[in-house]
Amino acid sequence: MDLASLQVNSPKNKIRALLLEEGFDAVGFTVPGAVNRAGPRLTDWLDQGHHGNMDWMETRAHHRTHPQNLWPETRSIVVVGSNYGPARPQEDPLAKLGVTDRGNISVYAQGKDYHDVMKKRLKKAARVLHRGFETDLKVFVDTAPVMEKPLAMAAGLGWQGKHTSLVSRDFGSWLFLGAIFLAMDIEPDAPSTDTCGTCHSCLDICPTGAFPAPNIIDARRCISYLTIEYKGHIPLEFRTPMGNRIYGCDDCLAVCPWNKFASATSETAFHPRAELIAPLLGDLAGLDDASFRKVFSGSPIKRIGRDRFVRNVMIAIGNAGDAQLLATVCKALIDTSPLVRAMAVWAVHQLADDEARSALRAAHVPTETDPNVLAEWH
Numbered sequence: 089m090d091l092a093s094l095q096v097n098s099p100k101n102k103i104r105a106l107l108l109e110e111g112f113d114a115v116g117f118t119v120p121g122a123v124n125r126a127g128p129r130l131t132d133w134l135d136q137g138h139h140g141n142m143d144w145m146e147t148r149a150h151h152r153t154h155p156q157n158l159w160p161e162t163r164s165i166v167v168v169g170s171n172y173g174p175a176r177p178q179e180d181p182l183a184k185l186g187v188t189d190r191g192n193i194s195v196y197a198q199g200k201d202y203h204d205v206m207k208k209r210l211k212k213a214a215r216v217l218h219r220g221f222e223t224d225l226k227v228f229v230d231t232a233p234v235m236e237k238p239l240a241m242a243a244g245l246g247w248q249g250k251h252t253s254l255v256s257r258d259f260g261s262w263l264f265l266g267a268i269f270l271a272m273d274i275e276p277d278a279p280s281t282d283t284c285g286t287c288h289s290c291l292d293i294c295p296t297g298a299f300p301a302p303n304i305i306d307a308r309r310c311i312s313y314l315t316i317e318y319k320g321h322i323p324l325e326f327r328t329p330m331g332n333r334i335y336g337c338d339d340c341l342a343v344c345p346w347n348k349f350a351s352a353t354s355e356t357a358f359h360p361r362a363e364l365i366a367p368l369l370g371d372l373a374g375l376d377d378a379s380f381r382k383v384f385s386g387s388p389i390k391r392i393g394r395d396r397f398v399r400n401v402m403i404a405i406g407n408a409g410d411a412q413l414l415a416t417v418c419k420a421l422i423d424t425s426p427l428v429r430a431m432a433v434w435a436v437h438q439l440a441d442d443e444a445r446s447a448l449r450a451a452h453v454p455t456e457t458d459p460n461v462l463a464e465w466h
């Protein structure tokens with residue numbers, strides 16, 4: 089593909105046409121100064137400690153607060169969105185919460201890793217733009233210190249809802265974001281306006297009370313953070329509310345009334361892999377390191393590693409209320425990972441009767457050396 093073959097004339101129209109042709113579903117333009125308010129808000133958020141142990145949010149905050157701090161040559165920014173809408177009703181994440189013997193993996197993680205899919209496309213488009221306009225440029229998807237949501241709002245892709253994610257009039261909650269920083273001037277699009285009105289469904293549905301106020305999230309209380317980013321033992325108060333959510337959470341996204349305008353993604357890379365739509369918790373609990381890597385090859389889930397994943401599975405098993413899963417939990421009591429053993433003990437407390445619990449405690453406490461696991465027994 090080259091720019092001359094596109095049947096449009098202005099640079100802006102050419103870029104938009106190119107990116108739509110590459111498979112992006114939404115494209116908007118903004119300038120670095122359009123997100124000036126996001127910087128101080130990020131600083132406040134970090135000062136409150138809302139980022140928990142995501143130290144990487146803090147260490148490069150200076151780059152995050154303003155696009156030109158990250159790349160001084162930036163003169164305009166193209167924000168792209170990729171629709172990953174689930175097919176409804178069969179893939180409705182809220183409906184799956186009731187199927188307690190199966191793990192609930194958030195919609196974004198059931199297909200291929202969007203970082204890989206979008207980055208590849210952005211890089212391909214970047215080569216064409218670099219050649220066609222002889223301009224320098226940088227591409228970003230999530231992993232760089234870029235405030236993608238405020239940029240997307242400024243570029244007219246949607247608005248940050250009360251749950252803080254970007255809501256699109258065309259795609260509802262289900263839009264991945266990416267950005268191209270350009271060293272050339274392009275006229276910005278009009279920003280989107282907040283269209284939440286008096287609705288507060290997303291705030292009400294959150295199972296762990298992660299919103300101290302509308303538009304502000306305390307990541308430390310968010311199941312997405314706890315199951316994906318948090319490396320330690322998940323605090324007791326969150327274990328029961330986690331239910332069967334074993335990787336991420338979609339509740340606040342799925343409840344949004346703007347999803348009535350969303351459509352299922354046509355991007356096959358984002359279609360759920362059959363075995364990840366509703367996997368049996370009993371099967372997931374048995375994954376060792378090698379089988380975990382194999383099952384989750386190409387999936388974003390691979391990033392958290394087997395131990396953290398099985399930790400999450402043990403909590404879901406504890407919440408399943410099915411004593412037949414106790415045999416699976418017992419195997420995990422001798423797991424090599426203290427993260428897994430600790431949550432297996434918690435699951436024992438949820439599933440076993442007094443007699444079985446006492447017998448298991450007597451069998452395992454004398455040989456247990458990890459203080460956190462011992463604390464769970466006691």
Ligand code: B12
Binds near residue numbers: 196233264304305313
């Ligand atoms: C850190 C992070 C997280 C953290 C923190 C979440 C968060 N809301 O920031 C955790 C691990 C919890 C998380 C979870 C999820 N994430 Co995340 N995450 C990020 C990341 C890397 C940085 C976001 C960030 O800068 N946070 C810092 C805080 C300060 O930003 P903020 O919450 O938006 O804060 C703003 C508001 O508070 C606002 N504000 C403050 N006061 C006021 C007052 C008013 C009136 C208004 C209007 C605004 C306002 O100003 C702040 C600055 O803009 C981005 C990728 C990126 N580089 O941007 C992805 C990203 C935001 N995540 C994404 C996704 C998909 C998710 C999940 C849906 C995954 C899942 N299913 O489990 C959940 C959603 C949870 C939720 N409700 O937000 C997508 C969101 C796409 C979209 N349409 O918005 C992103 C953009 C990745 C991507 N490239 O697509 N994530």
Ligand code: SF4
Binds near residue numbers: 298305
């Ligand atoms: S993703 Fe789930 S836990 Fe996190 S804020 Fe939304 S509803 Fe709450």
Ligand code: SF4
Binds near residue numbers: 248346
């Ligand atoms: S659920 Fe309601 S308040 Fe939350 S983002 Fe959607 S429209 Fe806004």
